[in-house]
């Protein structure tokens with residue numbers, strides 16, 4: 001019985017020995033990005049940056065490896081239960097359709113339940129595709145300018161800028 005116990009402990013030590021280098025690797029993985037935080041406020045009375053019937057808040061938190069957690073909740077604007085969520089640049093070009101990942105559930109009063117998902121393919125300011133810095137060239141006969149940053153389109157016809165937050 002004691003021998004069996006020793007063998008079990010030895011086996012356990014061996015497996016934890018093998019997993020030790022992995023744990024250390026992860027801990028020493030270089031920081032690639034600054035931590036960054038941003039939000040979309042869906043409320044035209046608070047800010048001039050949103051349009052449409054939706055009322056709510058979406059937050060974007062980038063960690064030091066460049067992954068971004070997108071989470072939020074809405075209080076109204078989803079009466080038709082349309083859970084389409086798209087991130088577009090300032091010229092309305094689609095950057096990401098995140099409807100499937102967010103998998104937003106609706107409440108009975110036209111709002112949503114809280115939602116959250118960690119994206120490893122979306123960042124805020126880690127590279128030139130980041131949601132706060134992505135460039136969109138607007139070129140027409142009338143104006144020749146570039147705009148940076150992105151917006152969130154939520155539900156049917158609502159949208160709000162994605163702005164850096166302290």
Ligand SMILES: *[C@@H]1O[C@H](CO)[C@@H](O)[C@H](O)[C@H]1NC(C)=O
Pocket residue numbers: 082083084155156157
């Ligand atoms: C939901 O809204 C989006 C964006 O406005 C629209 O393109 C889509 O057709 C709508 N889906 C449904 C099922 O109504």
